[in-house]
Amino acid sequence: MNTTVVNTGTEEKTWGGGKEPLNASYGKMMMWFFITSDALTFTGFLAAYGFSRFKFAEIWPIADDVFTHVPFIHGNYPMIFVAFMTFILIMSSVTMVLAVDAGHKMNKAKTTVYMFLTVLGGLVFLSSQAWEWNTFIKGDFGAVSTHGGNIIQFVDTDGNRVALKDFAIAQPTERTQHQNKNGLWFADEKPLTSFTYEEVVAGFEANPNILVKTTYSDENGHKTILDRNESLKELKTKGKTVVEGANLTHNEYGPPLFANYFFFITGFHGFHVSIGVLLNIIVFFNVILGTYERRGSYEMVEKVGLYWHFVDLVWVFVFTFFYLV
Amino acid sequence: MAHEHKLEIFRGLWKFKSNTQKIWGVLAFLSFVTAIEVILGIYKPEILNEHFMGMKLLNWIFIILTIVKAYYITWDFMHMRDEVSAFRRMVVWTGVFLICYLIFILLQEGGYVGDVLNSGFVKHDF
Numbered sequence: 001m002n003t004t005v006v007n008t009g010t011e012e013k014t015w016g017g018g019k020e021p022l023n024a025s026y027g028k029m030m031m032w033f034f035i036t037s038d039a040l041t042f043t044g045f046l047a048a049y050g051f052s053r054f055k056f057a058e059i060w061p062i063a064d065d066v067f068t069h070v071p072f073i074h075g076n077y078p079m080i081f082v083a084f085m086t087f088i089l090i091m092s093s094v095t096m097v098l099a100v101d102a103g104h105k106m107n108k109a110k111t112t113v114y115m116f117l118t119v120l121g122g123l124v125f126l127s128s129q130a131w132e133w134n135t136f137i138k139g140d141f142g143a144v145s146t147h148g149g150n151i152i153q154f155v156d157t158d159g160n161r162v163a164l165k166d167f168a169i170a171q172p173t174e175r176t177q178h179q180n181k182n183g184l185w186f187a188d189e190k191p192l193t194s195f196t197y198e199e200v201v202a203g204f205e206a207n208p209n210i211l212v213k214t215t216y217s218d219e220n221g222h223k224t225i226l227d228r229n230e231s232l233k234e235l236k237t238k239g240k241t242v243v244e245g246a247n248l249t250h251n252e253y254g255p256p257l258f259a260n261y262f263f264f265i266t267g268f269h270g271f272h273v274s275i276g277v278l279l280n281i282i283v284f285f286n287v288i289l290g291t292y293e294r295r296g297s298y299e300m301v302e303k304v305g306l307y308w309h310f311v312d313l314v315w316v317f318v319f320t321f322f323y324l325v
Numbered sequence: 326m327a328h329e330h331k332l333e334i335f336r337g338l339w340k341f342k343s344n345t346q347k348i349w350g351v352l353a354f355l356s357f358v359t360a361i362e363v364i365l366g367i368y369k370p371e372i373l374n375e376h377f378m379g380m381k382l383l384n385w386i387f388i389i390l391t392i393v394k395a396y397y398i399t400w401d402f403m404h405m406r407d408e409v410s411a412f413r414r415m416v417v418w419t420g421v422f423l424i425c426y427l428i429f430i431l432l433q434e435g436g437y438v439g440d441v442l443n444s445g446f447v448k449h450d451f
Contacts (some may be wrong), residue, residue: 022412029412036420043424047431054435055442064366083363087356094352097402101344148451220374221381238451302404309402313395320391324366325384 031303035310038272042314045268046321049261059150059215061254062223063323069135082323085128086315092121093312096280100305103298108287111301115284118308122277129270136262139245142193143252144200146238151254153213154204155225162210164242167203168195193242200242204235215254262322269318272311279304331406334397351401358390379436 022029053060064078071081099114142164144152154162173196176182178189204210212231214224226234243252251259283304292298332347333340334354341347365373365383373383400406405413442449 022415023409024412032412032416036416039420040423040427043427047428050428051431051435051438054432055439057436057439058443064369079363079366083359086359090352090355090359093398093402094348097348098345100404101348146451148449150450306403309398312402313398316391316394316398320362320387324362324387 025299027303028299028306031306035306038310039314042265042268042317045261045265046317049265049321052257052261056255056257058217059255060217061215061258062217062221063325065223066136066253067132067323069140071131079323081128081132082319085125085132086319088121088125088128089312089315092118092125093309095121096305096308100298100302103292103301106293106298108290108293111287111298112284115280115287115301119277119280119284122273122280122308126270126273126277129266129273133263133266136259137245137247139243139252141252142195142242142244144197144235144239145241145243145250147240148238149255150238151215151243151252152235152239153215153223153252154210155213157209157211159225161213164195164200164203164244167207167210168199169203169206171196171199171202173198193244195242197239197242201235201239205232265318266322269311269314272314276304276308276311279307329407330404334401347401351397355394355397358394362387362390 024032067082068076068078069081070077095114095117099111099118102110102114140163141153141161143154146152154164154167156162178184178187208228210231211228212226212234214226214234216224218224243250245252246256246259246262248260248263249256253259283301286292286300287298292300330344330347332342332344334347334351339350341350365386369383373381373386375382377385399417405417441447
């Protein structure tokens with residue numbers, strides 16, 4: 001790595017510049033310092049997530065109840081899809097480090113292939129994340145939100161989740177559509193949920209084998225399921241609106257804060273991955289064009305590789321704190 | 326410097342012939358650790374639900390395994406193992422110190438606010 005690109009021509013003078021007391025070039029060192037500061041940014045986000053989690057310890061959703069989907073397969077498979085995403089990212093980290101290694105050996109053909117595979121891995125990861133977001137936003141079973149913002153979910157007597165559409169009963173309702181001329185001229189009507197709260201209550205009363213699953217965890221970390229009488233009371237006294245899916249203000253899985261952190265942290269990480277893919281593509285074309293061959297050093301591959309590994313490193317922590325702990 | 330790599334991990338327990346081999350070895354190790362995490366995450370053995378220092382034993386295992394993974398990614402994929410020790414410490418110690426500090430103050434405060442919400446006079450479930 002001593003093959004620096006720019007030399008000052010005063011290498012023999014002690015204070016003339018061009019010295020590398022840490023045996024790392026300027027660019028590589030700055031990449032490391034950037035990574036340190038970026039690591040602190042992510043720590044800030046993850047520690048803030050921890051703050052909210054400690055604050056709302058007993059009403060925080062359990063990740064295994066939230067991320068249960070695998071593309072093309074129906075059913076309840078927690079962990080499988082994120083494990084796949086983690087593996088994809090680690091694999092692309094490996095191809096990246098192989099590209100760096102091939103670069104050290106000035107092997108243009110191998111570097112090209114490995115850079116291409118790295119870009120591919122990054123794209124697969126990003127698409128998986130897009131799918132994950134889409135599933136999360138669309139939601140699954142639906143829930144009722146209480147006046148205080150907590151979530152009431154529905155289960156059958158075996159403890160399996162029941163979707164609102166399976167028991168809600170349509171009720172005759174009258175509503176006035178909000179238009180610019182009869183309400184706030186600058187506001188549009190909010191999108192309606194598939195069912196109203198009254199329809200859910202009517203359906204709940206008609207189905208004696210549906211129970212309420214509260215947002216509170218018992219001492220074993222499972223969410224408490226109420227008996228039939230308490231369920232009715234909970235739904236009727238506390239329930240307010242129907243929530244379907246998740247966005248920044250509503251979240252059918254738990255407190256909206258959970259969705260906010262999910263969108264923000266995985267989004268910020270996904271943004272880093274996109275930037276990484278972009279940088280990798282630029283370096284990939286530079287490798288093909290022979291830029292580094294002419295320069296006599298593949299150090300740029302190594303620098304961009306550092307960034308790419310860092311993205312993988314962050315994902316390892318996001319994986320732990322969002323999906324495991 | 327360019328081609329010098331320290332070709333052993335686990336303090337010399339596992340030696341490699343070339344850098345490429347070491348990369349695959351580290352991948353095998355990282356996949357193994359991830360597999361353990363995923364299996365524990367799916368089955369969540371009851372015995373690991375015991376609380377230890379304010380957190381479930383299972384969560385401690387997850388966090389420790391994550392730090393182990395982070396170590397091998399940094400040391401072998403990012404070649405921290407091959408850097409001059411002064412440079413390594415500059416990056417790692419600074420980061421680790423500030424991260425520990427940040428985590429400590431935020432979690433401490435979060436636990437306190439949670440206690441106030443639960444035992445104080447704030448009603449948040451209605």
